Amino acid sequence: SQQGEEDPQALSIQEGENATMNCSYKTSINNLQWYRQNSGRGLVHLILIRSNEREKHSGRLRVTLDTSKKSSSLLITASRAADTASYFCATDDSSYKLIFGSGTRLLVRP
Amino acid sequence: SQTIHQWPATLVQPVGSPLSLECTVEGTSNPNLYWYRQAAGRGLQLLFYSVGIGQISSEVPQNLSASRPQDRQFILSSKKLLLSDSGFYLCAWRHYGYTFGSGTRLTVV
Numbered sequence: 374s375q376q377g378e379e380d381p382q383a384l385s386i387q388e389g390e391n392a393t394m395n396c397s398y399k400t401s402i403n404n405l406q407w408y409r410q411n412s413g414r415g416l417v418h419l420i421l422i423r424s425n426e427r428e429k430h431s432g433r434l435r436v437t438l439d440t441s442k443k444s445s446s447l448l449i450t451a452s453r454a455a456d457t458a459s460y461f462c463a464t465d466d467s468s469y470k471l472i473f474g475s476g477t478r479l480l481v482r483p
Numbered sequence: 484s485q486t487i488h489q490w491p492a493t494l495v496q497p498v499g500s501p502l503s504l505e506c507t508v509e510g511t512s513n514p515n516l517y518w519y520r521q522a523a524g525r526g527l528q529l530l531f532y533s534v535g536i537g538q539i540s541s542e543v544p545q546n547l548s549a550s551r552p553q554d555r556q557f558i559l560s561s562k563k564l565l566l567s568d569s570g571f572y573l574c575a576w577r578h579y580g581y582t583f584g585s586g587t588r589l590t591v592v
Contacts (some may be wrong), residue, residue, distance in 0.1 A: 406580055406581070408581075408583075413571070413586075413588070414585065414586065415489075415573060415583040415584055415585045415586045416527075416573065416575075416581075416583040417583075418580035418581060418582065418583075421579065421580050461526060461527070463527075463581075469515055469532070469534070469577065470517075470529055470532060470542070471517070471529070471575070471577070471581055472529065473519075473526045473527040473528075473529075474526055475525060475526040476525070476526050
């Protein structure tokens with residue numbers, strides 16, 4: 374079953390612009406994680422935000438979490454062509470299962 | 484250092500043939516291990532997870548099975564592949580976040 378749903382499904386921006394992706398989920402969570410996947414490759418862990426945290430930064434990444442709305446956002450600032458990839462949110466509940474959303478395909482045009 | 488290995492990278496198998504995909508983890512003990520499948524252009528679907536040797540939890544009914552014969556080894560199997568088993572299979576190890584293997588692209592023909 375899929376827990377998270379990303380929005381938008383696809384995003385195309387110009388290099389240097391910011392990219393914002395949203396994720397909604399349905400059940401209570403321990404934490405929410407964001408992953409990146411280059412075409413046809415494995416997933417790379419980007420950032421984890423715990424359920425008692427509201428915002429977290431890592432380099433050009435900024436993640437927010439609103440547990441009352443069961444939603445999260447990933448902001449990539451000053452995007453680069455190399456940021457082109459699919460981005461997935463995933464929720465981790467007390468059963469230790471990581472459930473993924475359907476992903477956002479980001480294209481950064483040089 | 485902690486690493487995860489998954490092989491083969493690519494596999495083409497005829498319908499009805501058996502399957503065995505292997506995943507091993509190095510540099511840790513008693514890891515939680517996971518098998519996911521990703522259909523083309525889609526998110527990841529959790530297939531199996533294991534919290535210890537011989538302990539397997541199945542998330543969806545399917546033509547596949549998993550086994551954990553050793554602490555750091557997780558195997559995905561099938562006795563007879565179906566066309567619908569085609570996809571990208573990923574093994575993962577849980578720690579702070581999750582570390583994924585590089586994946587196996589399985590095409591059943």
